Amino acid sequence: MSKVSNRVKIIMYGLGYMGKEIAKLLLKKKGVEIVGAIDISKDIVGKDLGEVLGVKKDLGVTVTDDSKSLLSKVESDIVAHATTSYLTQTFSQISECVMEGFNVISTCEELSYPFKKHPELANKLDRLAKENGVTVLGTGINPGFLMDTLPIVLTGLCQDVKKVKVTRMMYSGNRRIPFQKKIGTGLSPNEFKQKIEKKEITGHVGLNESIAHIAAALGWELEKIVEEPPEPIIAEKELKTSYTTVKRGQVAGLKSVGRGLIQGREVITLEFISHASVEEPYDEVIIEGTPSIHEKIIGGVHGDLGTVAMVVNMIPKVINARPGLLTMRDMPLPSAVLEDMRIYLEWETP
């Protein structure tokens, strides 16, 4: 019994695709216990989490839509939050957890570095977290790693930095269907244009945050951050994907570009490119400086696998961190949780 009560206790908040994947990975880890599950979907409220995740056995955790009641009665070390990309939508959910005294780790893209786009909400959340002695972190693979943490870390090698450019070149044809839809796969160029105008296609959420994050780490005061509307990538030949067949001339995916400027000079460029005709995916960081750095992850990194990993791997570091709304640049080096999660809570160097 004492052993059980020492496990790292986690409440799941949001059981869409990402939330379920995070929960499934947590079930594979030692020293971890899921002690609560919150979701608003009528399809799963009232069901056992084991059934919702499609694992064989019941987990003794019933999915509830009454977050207030759950959070007020369950003891837990952290809430793993995965609902939407936008801080205006997640703020009340996250602040509710914080006010009940829980650390929060979230996949909310805008939470990864919210101080530029949402300074009021960010400062309010920071203040609430400090008042309640808990830590809040937004992370994932992107934002959270590929376009912020990794280029920041690589500048550590540089005596001087003139410019940082990051490119994520992603093959989309084997990704889950909602993702392929989100990037316009199979639309006509005209339909794509209309969906951009109606903001039904937004491109990658996180460019603004990653640019502000890099600038903050480097001490750069950006004059402005420009996020260009996503451009369609048109198929030059017929492309078969796991979702549909894209005909020649239809949209194969999109390109989103963000730029950070100082006195008119572009010092940060982030390119997110995802479509069904990418033959060699990669993630690349180019730093112009002394020395210059040309870094590449050959084959790229699978977005969903990586985000789930980042959330689970950062859990012990969030539990150990000082109170406040933190960002990846405030955290110690990310690293994989491979053994019993409790050993990573022994913060001190041996």
Place this chain on the structure above:
Amino acid sequence: MSKVSNRVKIIMYGLGYMGKEIAKLLLKKKGVEIVGAIDISKDIVGKDLGEVLGVKKDLGVTVTDDSKSLLSKVESDIVAHATTSYLTQTFSQISECVMEGFNVISTCEELSYPFKKHPELANKLDRLAKENGVTVLGTGINPGFLMDTLPIVLTGLCQDVKKVKVTRMMYSGNRRIPFQKKIGTGLSPNEFKQKIEKKEITGHVGLNESIAHIAAALGWELEKIVEEPPEPIIAEKELKTSYTTVKRGQVAGLKSVGRGLIQGREVITLEFISHASVEEPYDEVIIEGTPSIHEKIIGGVHGDLGTVAMVVNMIPKVINARPGLLTMRDMPLPSAVLEDMRIYLEWETP
């Protein structure tokens, strides 16, 4: 005057090649002041640091070999230490600084993760640092970044890790002459063998430390760490370097390999390869896991430039860190110091 006294004050300890390069980079940074300089070399003791560094003006700092006297009377935020690779030689120097109440950042390779090879010295230094409320960090490009920090960070993307392999493939023909000598450039295979036996050639210092560092970050209990004796790389054709001409059949450089094992299974492999016939230098990390990661710095990173950068860039983070003997895995993300160094001391997220 008040502005001057707010600058980040640094004492240089050791003014060999690396110490001088660190000092020269510090002179380029804003908000920084070198307030003392220690070295034992008779050629430079008593001279102004400006003269020693070959900069135009006097700096008003006289090089002294009396560390005790200097450390007892000068106020400073940190000591930048660059003398030798071995902790048995640097321990008394570093502990002297610590006992006088100074934070220390050092290029000493064995200090980067000393808990495995020198547990007693490491624990003693950790205790001293805590007693005196200061932080000690050993860093550089390697150890310090390429074979520890970077692979550790990349495992953050992984749900599972089976094996970590790092290769540093370095072109040596344009490196400084002491480095080319250190790797046996131009020796006959027999001379190389003799120098290995007499330990005049040691190969890369840091493999043991980087292996132990990765394992600690991942929570792996290694059964053993094996460092193989360096192997010569034989020139297949005549090679001209900035130091000498290597004839066909002579030694062009060397290869050092370190391995970390768990139950006979090799889980960490570090390869350091440096010779005058490398055509495409690179630094590579391969992680076998879920997902697997294949990362490469194309063209590699210049060792001296990178070490100097890492030391200077980590200074504000060491000043801000909790007391103790820390390692890179305990620190927040490395990042470049590009503006006035004082702004990086504002630790809190804005």
